[in-house]
Every structure is written in structure tokens, then in C-alpha cells.
Amino acid sequence: MIMNARNMAPFKECVDKLNIDKVWFKGYTEFELNIHINKFIQETDYDNYFLAPDDLLIKKHHFELLERKLQYHDIVTGWGVWRQNYTWTTIYKQNRLYTYSQGPALPLFKKHYNLVKTYEVDSLPDEIETAFTGWFFTGAKRQVWLEYPYQTLAVHDYQPGASTDLHWSKRILEDKKYKQICIKDAKVTHISYIGKDYLDLKFDIKEIKHEQAITKRVN
DSSP states (O other), rough: OEEEOOOHHHHHHHTSOOSSOEEEEEEEOOTTTHHHHHHHHHOOOOOOOEETTTEEEEEEHHHHHHHHHTTOOOOEEEBSSSSSSOEEEEEEEOOEEEEEOOSSOEEEOOSSSEEEGGGGGGOOOOOOOOEETTSSSSEHHHHHHHSSSSOOSSSSSOOOOOOOHHHHHHHHHHHHHOEEEEEEEEOOOEEETTTTTTTTTTOOEEEEEEEEOOOOOOO
């Protein structure tokens, strides 16, 4: 499942190499996807579903590693940095995520607590329990998505605070029913820079495009 409001050629080239079924949610805001992502999961019957935004690059063998690990865990995710010039990663080692509201204009959140820095990753085990996935090619079994549907932090479409990754991870963390397992070898590149994010988002043309994986015929 791909949240796709930009036209980044490197991302498309990366995803085209993944031989899996894909659904592109083109031109939708995160708030609009409250309906469409959950509807897609409810109306299809895959064992597992992965979710990623369109500013992440993953190598094919790293994604295949996440697929294999999802056979043994309920939730898996890759990891990366918040911004290209940050040492902050998306791996959080804590037992709570903190959010607060600034009124109707902008729901805000606090999540920069006990996060792992890039120079600390090598010392971690191969599989890390994280409090936050960041949608870094986050995969979960279908039942998990049904129990914890995609949901924005904002409750109205005019509010800019979406934070679906935070909202999802926070609910998982609080209930303590499932663990969010980050796979250390599944490093993801985040094409993101302070001051340049979200300048090229396009919401004028909306389309949901379902692509089937290419299967090889065995003679």
C-alpha cells in the first residue's frame, strides 16, 4: 500500500523492483486515506499488508528480508533517519509515545524521547523492539490492520496534523498485544530534507491503482 502524492522517479524505480501486488493511492491526503486504506484491507484478503509513503527507498533484498521476518512476527518495519542531515533514527526504545493537542487548528505530538542515533545502531541486536515504525515499509498481518486501522491524529480534514504512523504505533504500544519489530538489516533511505519537504505534493488528481505481481510461468 503506497501513499503517493508526489512524483519521485527514484521511489518508483525502487518499488518497481519489488515483485509483489501493489496498490497506489495517488493524490490523496493522509486524512482522505482514513477511508480508502481501511476499505482496501477490508475488501481484500492478503495475509500481510505493507504500508509506505512515496519518499522512501528500499533495496529489493531488504524488502524480501522484511517479508520473511513477517512469517515469525506480527509487525515488522525497516528503519531510517528522520532527515538526511539528522542522526535521529526511527527506532524508539521506550514504553510510551506522547501526544498533545494545541486546539482545533493543529494536533501536535512529542516523540523525540529515547530514540536511537545512527552511530548507535551497530550495537543493537538484529531484531529490535521499537515503539515507532514511521511507516518505513511497515508490514503487519491482516488481523493487526483490522484491529488497529489506519487513522490520522487529525479529526477534521482541515487540520494539517496527520501523523498516522505515530497514531498507529501509539495504539499498538499502549495495548501491549503486539510487538513492533524493527529489522536492523532493513535500512531504508528517507528522501527528506528540512525546508524542502511537502513542496511538491499533488492532490488535484486522485486515483487508486492496483497492480498485480508478475508471475513466472514454469514449463
